[in-house]
Amino acid sequence: xxLSRKRSIIVRRLLQAIPVIVLSTFIVFGLLKxxxxxxxxxxxxxxASDARIAxxxxxxxxxxxxxxxxxxxxxxxxxxxxxxxxxxxxxxxxSIERCLPHTMLIVVLAMLLALVIGIPLGIAxxxxxxxWTDGFVMxxxxxxxxxxxxxxxMLMVAFFSLDLNWLPATGATPISxxxxxxxxxxxxxxxxxxxxxxxxxxxxxxxxxxxxxxSQQVRTLHAKGLxxxxxxxxxxxxxxxxxxLTVISLLFNRMLAATVVVEAVFAIPGMGNLIVNGAIHRDxxxxxxxxxxxxxxxxxLNLLTDxxxxxxxxxIS
Amino acid sequence: MTNPNRMVxxxxxxxxxxxxxxxxxxxxxxxxAFAQEAAKKGGILKVAAPANPSSLDxxxxxxxxxxSILWTMYDTLVEWDYTTLKPKPGLAKWSYPDPxxxxxxxxxxxxxxxxxxxxxxxxxxNLERNRQDPRSNVKADLTSVASVEVTGPLQVTLKxxxxxxxxxxxxxxxxxxxxxxxxxxxxxxDTNRKPVGAGPWKFVSWADNASIxxxxxxxxWRPGRPYLDGIEFSIIPELATALxxxxxxxxxxxFSLPARLKPVIDRAKNLQVITAPTLYCIQLYFNYARxxxxxxxxxxxxxxxxxxxxxxKATMSGLGEPATMTLPSSHWAYDKSVSTxxxxxxxxxxxxxxxxxxxxxxxxTIGSYNDQDSVRRSEVLQAQLGAAGIRLKFTRGTIAxxxxxxxxxxKKFDVLLSAWTGRPDPSMTYALGFDKGAYYNAGRExxxxxxxxxxxxxxxxxxAERAKVFAKIQRFIMENGLSAPIAFQYELDALSKKxxxxxxxxxxxxxxxxxxxx
Numbered sequence: 032x033x034l035s036r037k038r039s040i041i042v043r044r045l046l047q048a049i050p051v052i053v054l055s056t057f058i059v060f061g062l063l064k065x066x067x068x069x070x071x072x073x074x075x076x077x078x079a080s081d082a083r084i085a086x087x088x089x090x091x092x093x094x095x096x097x098x099x100x101x102x103x104x105x106x107x108x109x110x111x112x113x114x115x116x117x118x119x120x121x122x123x124x125x126s127i128e129r130c131l132p133h134t135m136l137i138v139v140l141a142m143l144l145a146l147v148i149g150i151p152l153g154i155a156x157x158x159x160x161x162x163w164t165d166g167f168v169m170x171x172x173x174x175x176x177x178x179x180x181x182x183x184x185m186l187m188v189a190f191f192s193l194d195l196n197w198l199p200a201t202g203a204t205p206i207s208x209x210x211x212x213x214x215x216x217x218x219x220x221x222x223x224x225x226x227x228x229x230x231x232x233x234x235x236x237x238x239x240x241x242x243x244x245x246s247q248q249v250r251t252l253h254a255k256g257l258x259x260x261x262x263x264x265x266x267x268x269x270x271x272x273x274x275x276l277t278v279i280s281l282l283f284n285r286m287l288a289a290t291v292v293v294e295a296v297f298a299i300p301g302m303g304n305l306i307v308n309g310a311i312h313r314d315x316x317x318x319x320x321x322x323x324x325x326x327x328x329x330x331x332l333n334l335l336t337d338x339x340x341x342x343x344x345x346x347i348s
Numbered sequence: 349m350t351n352p353n354r355m356v357x358x359x360x361x362x363x364x365x366x367x368x369x370x371x372x373x374x375x376x377x378x379x380x381a382f383a384q385e386a387a388k389k390g391g392i393l394k395v396a397a398p399a400n401p402s403s404l405d406x407x408x409x410x411x412x413x414x415x416s417i418l419w420t421m422y423d424t425l426v427e428w429d430y431t432t433l434k435p436k437p438g439l440a441k442w443s444y445p446d447p448x449x450x451x452x453x454x455x456x457x458x459x460x461x462x463x464x465x466x467x468x469x470x471x472x473x474n475l476e477r478n479r480q481d482p483r484s485n486v487k488a489d490l491t492s493v494a495s496v497e498v499t500g501p502l503q504v505t506l507k508x509x510x511x512x513x514x515x516x517x518x519x520x521x522x523x524x525x526x527x528x529x530x531x532x533x534x535x536x537x538d539t540n541r542k543p544v545g546a547g548p549w550k551f552v553s554w555a556d557n558a559s560i561x562x563x564x565x566x567x568x569w570r571p572g573r574p575y576l577d578g579i580e581f582s583i584i585p586e587l588a589t590a591l592x593x594x595x596x597x598x599x600x601x602x603f604s605l606p607a608r609l610k611p612v613i614d615r616a617k618n619l620q621v622i623t624a625p626t627l628y629c630i631q632l633y634f635n636y637a638r639x640x641x642x643x644x645x646x647x648x649x650x651x652x653x654x655x656x657x658x659x660x661k662a663t664m665s666g667l668g669e670p671a672t673m674t675l676p677s678s679h680w681a682y683d684k685s686v687s688t689x690x691x692x693x694x695x696x697x698x699x700x701x702x703x704x705x706x707x708x709x710x711x712x713t714i715g716s717y718n719d720q721d722s723v724r725r726s727e728v729l730q731a732q733l734g735a736a737g738i739r740l741k742f743t744r745g746t747i748a749x750x751x752x753x754x755x756x757x758x759k760k761f762d763v764l765l766s767a768w769t770g771r772p773d774p775s776m777t778y779a780l781g782f783d784k785g786a787y788y789n790a791g792r793e794x795x796x797x798x799x800x801x802x803x804x805x806x807x808x809x810x811x812a813e814r815a816k817v818f819a820k821i822q823r824f825i826m827e828n829g830l831s832a833p834i835a836f837q838y839e840l841d842a843l844s845k846k847x848x849x850x851x852x853x854x855x856x857x858x859x860x861x862x863x864x865x866x
Binding site: 066067068069072073074075076079080081083084086090116118119120121126129130185188192193196199200201202295296297298300304305308311312313 | 396400401402403409410411482483485487488537538540541554555556557558559582583584585586588589590592593595596598616745746747748749750751752753755756757758785786787788
């Protein structure tokens, strides 16, 4: 594929992202307005009265028509202003700037763990299907998928933090402030988050690798006299790389979502924390801002995946 | 319970374990150990706070959980006694030369953190802002004030539209927190993110949902105070996590913990556990403006069907007090005679239902929240009322969702299982919950007699006199079954051994002014 063609594909995909962002923020906005509960009640506080709530709705423009409210949010967002929290009046952009690094750190760390542990496990299982190793790896993988990550997180805190005192039980340090302390805080949440990922990478890798290794092409390679290790590493893994990439990108998106729970268990002031708090108070600028950022991340990631597909497998364009 | 206000105090783990759930708790007098040891100065206290403040501007904020953080930065005109909530002088002393005039005499020489004098002009500025600024959430607290006049360099006189002796207590709450006028003039409502008060600590930083840091006010007006160099709040809404942070030594204190975490605190080594009564009342709100709860007999039946003692045991591990009215037994306006109106009596409940025309029992819709503790409460409630033929049909959801459906315009559900967090003055509780048109009175209707009594409760300055009026209000509310109080939740806090001097208060919102690090 020519470079210019590739570039035009990327541009097209980026343009496709725009309706996705508009639509997803619109749906979230609609949901926040549809479910009962009103940020004006939070704002009116303990001494709320009907009149006071109406007054607040007017002050904050919450009494305007639905589309006008969404439109004014979108107009500002297009101009780079994600508004401020209606409750605490912190600018949403600075909230995201502060929270996103915490979330990304544990997600990236969890992803690394999933790959570093999951890939060797998958290979070990696939290289001798039906063997004792295979059975063991698949059992562990099933457990990994089945165990809820928040529960695993609590167990790990009880053991590694409270009993052994090796790692901090809660909180997070900005990575820009103290790199090693940030990593120390991120290890347990990343492990909790990675458990399902390790299992999934191992299982997916095993099944696609088993399929490839039993294909006619591999039989030919065997007949040609290639050593099994060379078949596995050079031909087998290269062929499953596209599958693996799909798993990774799906997993990354899922991990982003799972941080909502893991962050609560470990008291990490990340994006999950931000959106939960925003949603509880119907603080829609905050919720919208987080959704906006998340959609942007996911869209970019999918785009990156597509580009990598075409590099790994030239047949995909 | 002859000495009801003596439940406050630090009990050792073993003592509290032995006493948990038993009425003998009341006889354990507060061990005033903290009062005797000399407080050391210095050190930073790390605290796990359960909620992000709604605002750090007392006038515009709204959440009851804000106070513990606000009090670190803002002093109030009036303060209260920790155990009874009787008002006492704070930044100012008050007096009523006549029922419609209140005079505030401000203590000399107090300055805000930015150097602005806390004088009569500053107090007037604050009170005018609190009662007139469109964004002020405390306007309703100050409706009785007709005008605020400066009558001396350190004296402010409030002219009142009608006698209002709830004002001292009101001025111990948000309305009495003094904010630097210089700061407001410079920042307007952005003072929310850069607050300047006259409290024992100065604001340093606030990151939403993450942390709040305050540091010592070197020129604080109370000599020798505060003990702590600063406080660092980590905001951890997941309370089990907050407790783990204390067990792991990352924080020195976690407060407002649910009773279900008590065994976890007990198992942990090196923790102090503190329990104390609060005004936090778990109760059933009724929409009595429409059928079937417009029938007083049905409301009374619910009150008879409740086994409050069992409720406390089952849902609070005994860390609570059965509620027979909206005030706990240690409160200055508690009336013992009201407390015996509703013994647990399912047979009586059935009889009342039959008289009301529901021979085969009755089905009521009820809203409740979906957190772990609320679900447990709703299950116990369902069993208790079920035994008297009252079948509850629950709808569960988030607090914002369900409470809005019940209190705001939608008027869903006959009953709401929720809580009342309490107010410094009982008249605020009654005005907000039972007055005509009040938001927390779902039906918005009120008996003229009750409306008159609520007004009357603010007329006398004498607490004994006021207590008599509150007794009448309380009797009226309970006899008519306008709500069904169930239990007062005890405050439960976990502190490291290092954190010393903490005294719980009846409001259940921690103040850190007496704390120091051992």
